[in-house]
Amino acid sequence: MNFGTYKFRNYHTIIIVFKWKHFFNTMFLRKLFLSDKDKMFFLSLSEKRKREFLGIRYALKYIGIKMNIFYDEKRKPFLYPEGKHISLSHSFEKIAIAISSYHIGIDIEKLRKDKKIVKIKKKFIRDDESLFIHTNYEEDYLHIIWGIKESLYKLEGGIFYSFLDHYKVSPFCLQKNSCVSCWIIKNSYSKRFSAFYRKIEKYYLVYIIDK
Structure with a gap:
């Protein structure tokens, strides 16, 4: 993966923007220590959702946050048990992820x-x-x-x-x-x-x- 990362904080919020090439490999998945359940869920996602799925986990690992990721009925991610809110967006080679104590849209x-x-x-x-x-x-x-x-x-x-x-x-x-x-x-x-x-x-x- 090719990452060029920007990171900044604002109002109890951390925002990360990073760049990568549009491909996935099993080595990267192993580095993220995905469970068998997570891997099955990953394979069921669209290409866009796969990028978001991996992006969230990379971002959490990058900033040292150890929290579980869950998905609601709309497959929107949230973090547990800390009650953190998360929002993300993808455009071409960049993904932006925000993790906040407050509700946030990005x-x-x-x-x-x-x-x-x-x-x-x-x-x-x-x-x-x-x-x-x-x-x-x-x-x-x-x-x-x-x-x-x-x-x-x-x-x-x-x-x-x-x-x-x-x-x-x-x-x-x-x-x-x-x-x-x-x-x-x-x-x-x-x-x-x-x-x-x-x-x-x-x-x-x-x-x-x-x-």
Whole structure:
């Protein structure tokens, strides 16, 4: 495996971003000391889920955390018995993993040459959000806003699926590292959050902590 790792902490949270080649081998599995039950579960997963499965275990081993990993009915991982929350995201060669004492949502997206994010912007950019997007840096803004809404979606547990109706991002100015106000909009009330983002090489990392 080829890893290039970034690690930082924020608000009782550790976030790791690392790079690897898209292949698996039995030697790496043996190094992670997977049980027979874990190996059977691993083989049943999709390729994307396999990367996430191995990524979580590598990250825990890397930072020296010894906790058991369990999966809920939606196959979403959580850590036991410490009660830690975990969120993860994968984009091309990078995986981002957050482990926190609080509920957390994380997303990582690569700035792509095919400008796919521009082609789908009508699916997630509200009219009031389009007003503060600088045309010279449209792709950067779109990736950050998408990452914020994806993180809110994960934070809420995937209940509210409309990125137009249920999530809103307040105006912000593009910086390398920054904090942005954002909202989950429900039928009866709305809740405000602070989203943090940073640029790592050609990727944007976004995370939201529900403190």
